[in-house]
Amino acid sequence: MHIQMNDIYKAFGANQVLTGVHFDLKEGEVHALMGENGAGKSTMMNILTGLHKRDSGKIVIDGEERYFDNPKEAEKHGIAFIHQELNVWPDMTVLDNLFIGKELRSPFGLLKTKEMKALAKKQFDKLAVTIPLEKEAGLCSVGEQQMIEIAKALMTNAKVIIMDEPTAALTEREIEKLFNVINALRKEGVSIVYISHRMEEIFAICDRITVMRDGKTVDTQMVSETSFDEVVRKMVGRELTDRYPERNPNIGDTILEVKNATRQGVFEDVNFSVKSGEIVGVAGLMGAGRTEIMRALFGLDQLDSGEILINGQKASIKNPFEAVKRGIGFITEDRKNEGLVLDFSIRENMALPNLTSFSKNGFIAYKTETDFVDMLIKRLRIKTESGETSAKNLSGGNQQKVVIAKWVGIGPRVLILDEPTRGVDVGAKREIYQLMNELTDRGVAIIMVSSELPEVLGMSDRILVVHEGKISGELLKNEATQEKIMTYATGGQ
Template identity: 80%
Template sequence: MHIAMRGIHKAFGANRVLRGVDFELHEGEVHALMGENGAGKSTLMNILTGLHKKDQGQILIDGKETYFQNPKEAEQNGITFIHQELNVWPEMTVLENLFIGKELKTPLGFLKTKEMKALAKKQFEKLAVTIPLDQEAGLCSVGQQQMIEIAKALMTNAKVIIMDEPTAALTEREIQKLFDVINALRKQGVSIVYISHRMEEIFAICDSITVMRDGQTVDKKPIPETSFDDVVRKMVGRELTDRFPARTSPKGDVVFEAKGLERKGVFQDVHFSVRSGEIVGVAGLMGAGRTEIMRAIFGLDPLEKGEIILNGKRVNITKPDQAIKLGLGFITEDRKTEGLVLDFSIRENIALPSLFSFSPKGFIEQKSEQQFVDLLIKRLTIKTESSETSAGNLSGGNQQKVVIAKWIGIGPKVLILDEPTRGVDVGAKREIYQLMNELTDRGVAIIMVSSELPEVLGMSDRILVVHEGKITGELTSEEATQEKIMTFATGGQ
């Protein structure tokens, strides 16, 4: 299938999102679509698949002008979109999610459950996925839900698959398996639109690249004819020196300690500490228990054994509001369902954990609240026309900045960051890294869970590696390498 989009324009009210974008996809091609958050990448693909209507321009599929009325029609014509924000139904089983709207039935209307399970199992084997088909999807981790979405798309026999940040919640091993699948699809003539902010992946898997900036196409060329620095310069319109800013924060006393933490069947015998001004990275494969440990520390999940010590004093945390009052902040990996109230405005989301500081007499002091919110919007360069814009209307990267802003606003002593740059562009990533350095300069202790090994290596002072619910290795920044981390992450010594 050959797709050509020419001179595409789109505005939402006064906000001109696309301004004459050109995009072309050839049969059997893996084409990278790159740009900063808010550049218009997802909007362009939503127009292709019929979710949004273009204001101006032309879409040609195999030389014929074609416009789909909705994503279902696009899918029926061979174009499938795996969205960055996952579309998993949490109360339904994994199998039900895989076949939703495409159930196999007998002539009498009964489900062909055995046949559906066989097809699902076959697809999961290709992706090396081991999730039980009868498990509720809501009980799966974000990474597992991502693999469910990928499997669901591959089962449609699509000719074009659009992947928006497909590896954001996957580990190195799962990414490599996905790349194997992509290579197999390419040989079968399937085309892939690959939207990602992970530059290493673009150069590892893609054939060509289109770069967008401020709703326009600024470059298109084969991957061998470009470079990391060239792509970044085209994306952000300026040079970006040093991908990871230097860590110079002085380390103080131990402010956080975990001793013998345990939750049966999930993690056990977890011991670690963090000093003021220190970033401790936490690495490991998907399902190793990294996120579960952090959730229990913050009071989101029960902790069956162990001690949490803050500034030398043992504390009891059973609910998140207790953690917040003690100076802990937690930036969750799942911003859509846990990090944000999507229907609330940016202002309401940012101010939510800090409301008590704006209402000393029981009433919110709106002027103080607005000044506080405006300051954080400016500091984190959140792209918005107004603080009253709904958080659900922001790009993924700007949503992530809102989540970070709300937790910085409480003035945390200890900040847990779970996948802090998931779905965030290269320019915004560096802004987040600089912000982390500023926080540690002020004495904040940071625990950073990340599946991106370059990020763990580039930003951590110490690295803990988790395997099957246990910390199997601890490395200083000087001695850490990707090979050593992966050895510990897979149970090696």
């Protein structure tokens, strides 16, 4: 399938999102689509699949002008879209999620469960996925849910698959499996639109790259004929001298200490500490227990045994409210379901953990709150018309910035960052890294969980590696390598 999008314009109210963009997708190619958050990448693909209507411009598919009324019609025509924000139904089984709206039935209307299971297993085997088909999707990890979405798209026999940040929640092993599938699909003539902020992946798997900036197409060229620095320059319109800003930490006394923390069946006998001004990176494979340990520290889940000490004093943290009172902030990996109230405005989301700071005698000091929100919007360069914009109308990366801003606003002593740059472009990543440095300069202790090993190595002063619910290794910055981290992460010594 050959797709051409020519001179596409789109505005939402007064906000002009696309200004004459062009995009050309050839049959059997993997085409990278890159740009900063809010550049218009997802909007352009939503116009292609019929979720949004273009204001002007032309779409030509296999030589004929063609427009879809909705994504289901696009899917029937052979175009599938795997969105960045996962769309699984949590209370339904994995099998039901795979066939929702496409169930196989007998002439009498009965479900062909056996046949559906066989087809699902065949697709899972191709992806090397081992998730039980009877498992509730809501009990699956974010990485597992991502693989379910990928499998669902592949089962439509699509001729074009749009993948929006497909590896954001995947482990290195899962990414390798996905790349094998992409290579196989390319040989079968399937075209892939690959939207990602992970530059290494673009150069590893893609044939051509289109860069967008501020709603415009900047350039399209062969991946083999460009470079990391050139792509970044086109994306952000400026030079980025280093991916990771230099750290000169002034590490002080221990703020948080965890002793023998255990949650049965999840993690066991976990011991570590984090000091003032220090960034402790936490690495490990998906499902190793990294996020679960952080949830227990924040009071979202309860420990069966063990202690948490803050400034040397034992702290009983039974819920997030108690964690916030003790100066702990938690930026969750699942911004859509846990990090934001999507129907609330940016201002309301940022103010939620800080309401006591803005209230007097039970009334909110609106000006103080608004000034605070405007300062954070400017500081984190959140692309929005105002603080009154609904969080659901922001791009994924800008939603992530709002999540970070709301916890930075409480003035935390300890800040837990779980996948802080997932779905965030290269320019915004550096801004988040600089903010982390500023926070540690003020004495904040940071725990950063990340699946991106270059990020762990680039920003951590010390690295903990989790394997099967236990801390399998600890590395200082000057001795850490990707090989050593992966050795500990896979149970080696």
